[in-house]
Amino acid sequence: MPIIKVEGLEKTFKTRDRQAGLSGSLRSFIAPRYRERQAVKHISFSLEAGEVLAFIGPNGAGKSTTIKMLTGILHPSGGKATVLGLTPWKERRKLAFHIASIFGQKSQLWYHLPPQDTFNLLARIYELDLNEYRKRRDFLIEAFDIAEYIRTPARKLSLGERMRCELAAALMHKPSVIFLDEPTIGLDVIAKQRVRELIGQLNVEEGVTIFLTSHDAGDIEQVCRRAIVINHGEIILDTPVAKMKRDYLKVKTVGLLLEEPAATLLKTDEKSGEQRLSIQLPSSIHEELLVTEGIQIVKAKGHGLELIRKPGFGPGLKRL
Numbered sequence: 001m002p003i004i005k006v007e008g009l010e011k012t013f014k015t016r017d018r019q020a021g022l023s024g025s026l027r028s029f030i031a032p033r034y035r036e037r038q039a040v041k042h043i044s045f046s047l048e049a050g051e052v053l054a055f056i057g058p059n060g061a062g063k064s065t066t067i068k069m070l071t072g073i074l075h076p077s078g079g080k081a082t083v084l085g086l087t088p089w090k091e092r093r094k095l096a097f098h099i100a101s102i103f104g105q106k107s108q109l110w111y112h113l114p115p116q117d118t119f120n121l122l123a124r125i126y127e128l129d130l131n132e133y134r135k136r137r138d139f140l141i142e143a144f145d146i147a148e149y150i151r152t153p154a155r156k157l158s159l160g161e162r163m164r165c166e167l168a169a170a171l172m173h174k175p176s177v178i179f180l181d182e183p184t185i186g187l188d189v190i191a192k193q194r195v196r197e198l199i200g201q202l203n204v205e206e207g208v209t210i211f212l213t214s215h216d217a218g219d220i221e222q223v224c225r226r227a228i229v230i231n232h233g234e235i236i237l238d239t240p241v242a243k244m245k246r247d248y249l250k251v252k253t254v255g256l257l258l259e260e261p262a263a264t265l266l267k268t269d270e271k272s273g274e275q276r277l278s279i280q281l282p283s284s285i286h287e288e289l290l291v292t293e294g295i296q297i298v299k300a301k302g303h304g305l306e307l308i309r310k311p312g313f314g315p316g317l318k319r320l
Contacts, residue, residue: 001085002046003177003209004070008079011040011065011233039065041233042079049176052203052210054224054241062233063213064103067179070211071101084176097126100170101179107162108169109154115165116150119172126173133172140168144198160191167198171208178202180212184219196222221245 017033018025040062047053057063068074070083072092081088086095102108109118123133141147144164149157157165163183170178180199184192200223202208212224220227220241227244229237237244268274 003049003051004047004081004083004211006046006070006079006081007044008042009040009044009066009069009076009081010038010042010078011062011069011074012036012038012077039233040069040076043230043233043235044079045228045235045238047209047211049209050203050207051226052200052224053212054220054227055211055213055230056215056220056227057230061230063230064181066230067101067181067211067213071099071179072096097173098175099177099179100173100175101181102166102170102183103181105182105185107154107166109162109165111155112153114151114153115146115157115169118154118165118169119150122169122172128173136172136174140171143201144168158191159186160188160194163187163191163195164198167195167202171202171206174206175208177209177211180210180214182214182216183212184214184216192216192218199223 014034014036016028017035018028043062043066055063055066065074069076070081070088072088072090072095075089083095084098088095109115110121119137123130123137128136141150144167146161146164146168149161149165154162154165167183183199184195187195196219199210199212203210210223212219214220224241227237227239227241228235239247
């Protein structure tokens with residue numbers, strides 16, 4: 001039986017049109033006009049226990065609205081959905097004991113309190129046995145390496161530190177399903193990688209089903225095995241991430257930030273006529289750059305990186 005099952009789910013928002021100016025405001029008050037916007041249009045899919053799903057699409061596609069319906073925050077305009085056999089908007093309180101959600105731009109940590117106090121409060125909210133809670137808390141503190149942060153007020157934590165505490169808080173009651181809405185938004189590269197590792201770890205070690213939305217390709221590529229693409233409220237693609245990469249992600253763009261105009265750095269080879277742009281990379285870089293379309297795979301390992309433009313090819317990375 002699927003752990004999440006969605007059939008013909010729809011959500012339409014009714015908004016009031018307001019006109020500018022005093023007279024417009026009076027007209028809107030006396031004779032209000034409304035318009036409807038269908039945020040989610042008759043979508044259907046299912047998710048098995050232990051799956052890691054990327055639910056992706058542009059802004060306004062219906063991702064967050066879908067999550068809010070699946071967690072019981074919003075009541076749908078039509079269709080059916082079950083999570084762990086429960087109808088979210090009808091059995092929200094019962095479902096809350098078995099799921100967790102993290103919204104990257106909204107914190108569940110109390111702003112002026114240290115995470116330790118939030119953990120204690122969540123233990124009471126979820127009616128956890130005191131001894132079991134202490135074991136679980138200590139396990140999560142060690143697993144997420146947050147011992148030095150739990151007594152610091154949440155407002156003083158960095159985004160990366162806070163997100164690790166957010167994940168620990170969300171897992172305190174051992175949920176079977178966790179909904180993640182842009183969990184790495186605003187994080188630096190190192191913090192993003194750490195959060196991705198933690199998400200993958202909890203899926204492997206605890207079998208948690210993960211429903212993730214993100215605009216970051218790294219989240220999708222490194223964490224998820226299946227992707228559903230939604231646009232204008234409709235599902236347009238449901239496929240394994242590996243297949244999506246093969247079929248659609250055929251080009252990787254590498255951006256460079258130069259301290260001086262590129263024209264002053266270009267050198268022309270007298271014999272071949274090739275234009276070369278030499279850039280020194282710091283020795284700390286050990287990142288493999290994957291490129292395609294006839295250009296070799298290169299590795300940046302502290303040496304000068306040459307960008308070579310050849311006749312018939314666009315700018316590309318060729319060799320160290």
